[in-house]
Amino acid sequence: MSDRGIRARHSYREATARRRLAGLLDEGSFRELLGPEHRVTSPHLAALDLPAAFDDGVVVGAGLLLGEPVLAASQEGSFMGGGVGEVHGAKLVGLLERAARERPRGVLLLLDTGGVRLQEANAGLVAVSEVMRAVLAARAARVPVVALVGGGFGCFGGMGIAARLCDAVAMSEEGRLGITGPDVLETTKGVEELDASDRALVWRTYGGKHRYLLGEADRLLEDDLEAFRTAAAELLRVSARPLDLEELEREHRQLGRRLAEFGGAADASEVWRAAGVERPEALPLLEAPEFLRAVAGARRGGR
Amino acid sequence: MTAAELLLSLFPAGHSVREEGSLLLGSGASPEGEVAVLGTAQGLEVGAEEALALAAFVLDVVRRHPARPLLALLDSRGQRMSLRDEILGLNGYLAHLATALELARQRGHRLLSLVYGEASSGSALALGFMGDEVHAVEGARLWVMNLPAMARVTKIPLERLAEVSRTSPVLAPGLDNYVRLGAVESVWQPPLAAALLQALRREAGPDRRSERGEERGGRLLARRVAEAVRGGRGGGG
Amino acid sequence: MERLSFDLACPGAPAPRAPPVVVGVVASGNLEVLVEPGAAPGTCRVEVATSARGFREIWSAVLDDFAGRHALSGLAVSVNDAGATPAVVSLRLDQAVEEYLGGAR
Numbered sequence: 001m002s003d004r005g006i007r008a009r010h011s012y013r014e015a016t017a018r019r020r021l022a023g024l025l026d027e028g029s030f031r032e033l034l035g036p037e038h039r040v041t042s043p044h045l046a047a048l049d050l051p052a053a054f055d056d057g058v059v060v061g062a063g064l065l066l067g068e069p070v071l072a073a074s075q076e077g078s079f080m081g082g083g084v085g086e087v088h089g090a091k092l093v094g095l096l097e098r099a100a101r102e103r104p105r106g107v108l109l110l111l112d113t114g115g116v117r118l119q120e121a122n123a124g125l126v127a128v129s130e131v132m133r134a135v136l137a138a139r140a141a142r143v144p145v146v147a148l149v150g151g152g153f154g155c156f157g158g159m160g161i162a163a164r165l166c167d168a169v170a171m172s173e174e175g176r177l178g179i180t181g182p183d184v185l186e187t188t189k190g191v192e193e194l195d196a197s198d199r200a201l202v203w204r205t206y207g208g209k210h211r212y213l214l215g216e217a218d219r220l221l222e223d224d225l226e227a228f229r230t231a232a233a234e235l236l237r238v239s240a241r242p243l244d245l246e247e248l249e250r251e252h253r254q255l256g257r258r259l260a261e262f263g264g265a266a267d268a269s270e271v272w273r274a275a276g277v278e279r280p281e282a283l284p285l286l287e288a289p290e291f292l293r294a295v296a297g298a299r300r301g302g303r
Numbered sequence: 304m305t306a307a308e309l310l311l312s313l314f315p316a317g318h319s320v321r322e323e324g325s326l327l328l329g330s331g332a333s334p335e336g337e338v339a340v341l342g343t344a345q346g347l348e349v350g351a352e353e354a355l356a357l358a359a360f361v362l363d364v365v366r367r368h369p370a371r372p373l374l375a376l377l378d379s380r381g382q383r384m385s386l387r388d389e390i391l392g393l394n395g396y397l398a399h400l401a402t403a404l405e406l407a408r409q410r411g412h413r414l415l416s417l418v419y420g421e422a423s424s425g426s427a428l429a430l431g432f433m434g435d436e437v438h439a440v441e442g443a444r445l446w447v448m449n450l451p452a453m454a455r456v457t458k459i460p461l462e463r464l465a466e467v468s469r470t471s472p473v474l475a476p477g478l479d480n481y482v483r484l485g486a487v488e489s490v491w492q493p494p495l496a497a498a499l500l501q502a503l504r505r506e507a508g509p510d511r512r513s514e515r516g517e518e519r520g521g522r523l524l525a526r527r528v529a530e531a532v533r534g535g536r537g538g539g540g
Numbered sequence: 541m542e543r544l545s546f547d548l549a550c551p552g553a554p555a556p557r558a559p560p561v562v563v564g565v566v567a568s569g570n571l572e573v574l575v576e577p578g579a580a581p582g583t584c585r586v587e588v589a590t591s592a593r594g595f596r597e598i599w600s601a602v603l604d605d606f607a608g609r610h611a612l613s614g615l616a617v618s619v620n621d622a623g624a625t626p627a628v629v630s631l632r633l634d635q636a637v638e639e640y641l642g643g644a645r
Contacts, residue, residue: 094532164398
């Protein structure tokens, strides 16, 4: 008999970056690298007279996941919108380089970010590029890298690209993933293009359910720390994407099919309908388990 | 400088690069052999179709031309910003392009990037900045956001941003800033064919941009912070 | 930003040595508090960086109350504040010390 109904749920979205790591990794196993006591803060925020965070908004370190060694990074979205600046980016790069050297079971990236930290602009852009190169280098070294997306700030901008460089992406229904986020899209192209205050539209477009159905996300989870922990462990076991020509050509065909099938859609619900979902309008209302059943036949991609 | 002028300057011995739909695809002749060329023109905003076409080219080079160098030429305002592209998962298409380039790198293809027009955001990340080395020509415009827009979005007064930008390369648009940050390795002077040849003859190495940023005083922390987290040689933890 | 420093008189037993602890986040209306060993016996050194200027008196009062609630002798407390209310400040300070002492057991 399952005790699922009895176990308390702990929201992944509501948790701080540190709390997420504590909930994800084996109890007491996390050892932070370059922690807040080192006070490696952003000189660029100081130059603008903006508040600093002792860890520059990202916690990195080593721990155990179901007894196996992993490296993990967790972004604090509520600090500067999770934006990547010089120091923040360098911590991620160092972690991924460490992974390529030490070959742990895998790397977990708990992403909660708007992308480049605008207050560090150019340094943020090159930092995200360095993170991208480092993710790919870790994959080339055959260390699985898994992205977890479920925080309140989503995963946007260049980090939306970085997430999809990983071996796998797990998202909760609360999570959002894209490159040009809703606010930027509205500001740049106008409210006619996308009304960022239309939450239903935003989640249809960028949310975990749509990304899962599309094949952009490999798992769709409930907003629960334990669910992320289970998914992370499972994805490290099963999901390495080989960085070889055959795999890339396979993914290329998949992306081509996606364009052919859905390239004319004006709304994600049209994608769902075209994919064969019987009642697309009901999808946003379904809890994760029912949603997964409802889209089982329609889902594209698949790992 | 137009794409056509650039290509003539890079490949005086001839090239077969065509511009279609603001995408550049083809190859050029150099003393080191044929060089595969891909890129963008006219400030193209790269959408899902374009990202896929560029990736297709890279995968074709990997399949049919082992060890052929790849030169990416960039004049792009970034990713295409549209609801339709976000619905389709444009971040995934851009990631696919970046991964294809990484595959080429892992298979021994030399990757060079040359920014000749604009470079920003998604296409800089997925294409322009993926080279073993990233270079630019005079007049290249690299940016994240212009200062007035940055002031509006961050609510930091424009005067403050401008003042900080007098000494810091971090905020304002500008090729010099990107060189100082280590994001751009060098600015190529004519004759471009000679600069290309020198670059082709250099061996690919690891990502040295944070080292450059430190050497040039633009980013004093990135390299050492990464080293401290990486551990091992001289690191912490 | 305003930077404030306080040396709190802490006549009680010295706090144990324990690994550094940080709680809270630097988000609007919130703050982070870092607690670690590092002050002379009999004092607790507090360094505050705050985006809300002109509240030295209030910080002083909050910190005096804080020192009265815990045995802080020998501890260094560092704060990055983004405009939290005194109630939230007190809460985080207590959370940080409690977690720090929890790590000492």
